[in-house]
Amino acid sequence: MSGASTPAPAPSSLPDRLPREPRWKALLKSERFVLGAIGVVGFLILWEALARSGSINVQFFASPTMIAAAGAREVQDPGFWSDFFISLTEFLSGFLVAIVLGIPLGLAAGWFPKLNYALDPWLNFFNALPRVALLPILVIAFGLGIWSKIAVVFLGAFFAIVIPTVQGVRTVDRKYLDVATSFRASRRLLFTSVVGLATVPFIVTGLRLGMARALIGVVTGELYAATEGLGVIIRRSAETRQGDRMLFGVLIFTLSGIIGVELVRAVERRFQKWRPEGFRR
Amino acid sequence: MIEQGLALSARGVRMSYIDQSSGDRLLAIDRIDIDIREGEFVSIVGPSGCGKSTFLKIVNGLLPSSEGTIEIAQPDHGRDHAMVFQDSSLFPWYTVLSNVAYGLICQGVPKKEAQKRAQPLIDMVGLRGFENKYPYQLSGGMQQRANLARALTVDPEILLMDEPFAALDAQTRELMQAELLRIWSEANKTVLFITHQIDEAIYLSDRVLVMSARPGRILEDIRIDLPRPRELEIKRSPAFVEMADHIWRLISGQLQDDKLASPSA
Numbered sequence: 001m002s003g004a005s006t007p008a009p010a011p012s013s014l015p016d017r018l019p020r021e022p023r024w025k026a027l028l029k030s031e032r033f034v035l036g037a038i039g040v041v042g043f044l045i046l047w048e049a050l051a052r053s054g055s056i057n058v059q060f061f062a063s064p065t066m067i068a069a070a071g072a073r074e075v076q077d078p079g080f081w082s083d084f085f086i087s088l089t090e091f092l093s094g095f096l097v098a099i100v101l102g103i104p105l106g107l108a109a110g111w112f113p114k115l116n117y118a119l120d121p122w123l124n125f126f127n128a129l130p131r132v133a134l135l136p137i138l139v140i141a142f143g144l145g146i147w148s149k150i151a152v153v154f155l156g157a158f159f160a161i162v163i164p165t166v167q168g169v170r171t172v173d174r175k176y177l178d179v180a181t182s183f184r185a186s187r188r189l190l191f192t193s194v195v196g197l198a199t200v201p202f203i204v205t206g207l208r209l210g211m212a213r214a215l216i217g218v219v220t221g222e223l224y225a226a227t228e229g230l231g232v233i234i235r236r237s238a239e240t241r242q243g244d245r246m247l248f249g250v251l252i253f254t255l256s257g258i259i260g261v262e263l264v265r266a267v268e269r270r271f272q273k274w275r276p277e278g279f280r281r
Numbered sequence: 282m283i284e285q286g287l288a289l290s291a292r293g294v295r296m297s298y299i300d301q302s303s304g305d306r307l308l309a310i311d312r313i314d315i316d317i318r319e320g321e322f323v324s325i326v327g328p329s330g331c332g333k334s335t336f337l338k339i340v341n342g343l344l345p346s347s348e349g350t351i352e353i354a355q356p357d358h359g360r361d362h363a364m365v366f367q368d369s370s371l372f373p374w375y376t377v378l379s380n381v382a383y384g385l386i387c388q389g390v391p392k393k394e395a396q397k398r399a400q401p402l403i404d405m406v407g408l409r410g411f412e413n414k415y416p417y418q419l420s421g422g423m424q425q426r427a428n429l430a431r432a433l434t435v436d437p438e439i440l441l442m443d444e445p446f447a448a449l450d451a452q453t454r455e456l457m458q459a460e461l462l463r464i465w466s467e468a469n470k471t472v473l474f475i476t477h478q479i480d481e482a483i484y485l486s487d488r489v490l491v492m493s494a495r496p497g498r499i500l501e502d503i504r505i506d507l508p509r510p511r512e513l514e515i516k517r518s519p520a521f522v523e524m525a526d527h528i529w530r531l532i533s534g535q536l537q538d539d540k541l542a543s544p545s546a
Contacts, residue, residue: 175370180387189386193386274374
């Protein structure tokens, strides 16, 4: 047998591991990051240009630099911080009470079918009802101060938390209950080791929905009737045509929402280490 | 009192239930009498839907029987029985270590001690080094190893196994069968094993009980006289193949009877 025999391939010159790039370099090569940044910066420049050329009425829609300047003035003003903390207090108080009452009630209603049957119509009714529509009566009942806002925040978040929690308990996989029963877990252990933990993803969903409702509650409450708070800054700035100050207030609410979502994510990561990556939301 | 030397004794166990849609009373298990000696490995095979899993759930106390008695020897220490459930019944929110220790936690053993006592069983099933993994990080075979360790941790008199390898691929299943025999001889337990795989039942067992189509009853009690320890190659020996053939004919005969008996409409 003749014929050209191909030489054995040289040992692969590929390295065993690709050298790792520094993170910022990898980021600059990521299409998603680069195009996203171009999109953001491009829009801000366009907005600024339109504002400077007079195409946009800056009394209503201030330019990005004007908003930044207004922000720089506001953060040096103690009045701004006192308004900010009023809004934060309203948000946290209402949301925390909704959590503290909502999760246990949801767990109980999910666990005891009779309680669920009794509560279910009201839960659905209140969930359908736009809670901010109750503001006029809440303001009369609790006054212009923080209490009417706490009430509307609470009402907003409470049902958003209870309903998924009930759902979570009711959909616990039968086989896990069988395992616990088979090992003769006490009723208490059945609840803490199976029902509670299986329901965590649903509770987290409730927290996420509830937080959005709570934030809407603060904004609406303060816009409608209040003497203090970020919503009041927004309303008064709009009335006095200070578009820059108004949009700065809106920006603060937006950032709060983003931070809140990240906090819920952190809670989620803490409690859901056991879920495969793809199922984490 | 249960007879000396028996681990489990079932007498005249019947199970019927009301069908939710038709309202008729249906018989799931007709009449089952079984004696299992201590240390014996007994399998129940039968066509799907014959009530073999139902019977195991009755033994385990998850379902009530309609008639009859089941007696299990009361051990001096440990539990009377523990169940190895079908695929993926590990708690996904617990690590392997917490899952294996769960039975002891249920008995009120403090967490630290329960985990300490779980460790030898984790070693026995070959999961050392995986204590802190979550179930989703394990293969199907490893999940069932953990599942087995969880049942063994409570030191049961009799180990109930409900088609534990049904969802595994063929190669992993064979490997797990061999592993189960090794663990069984090491742990010295009585086993009641439910399966629809004939070769699995013969390979593992001292006795194979063949169940009829629903309503289930025991058709034949077959002693498996193959020597132990058994290698997987034994599945190709003439004696093995002959027994498998016999059981297969019993079960397929059931399926045909079923077809003939069912109304043609």
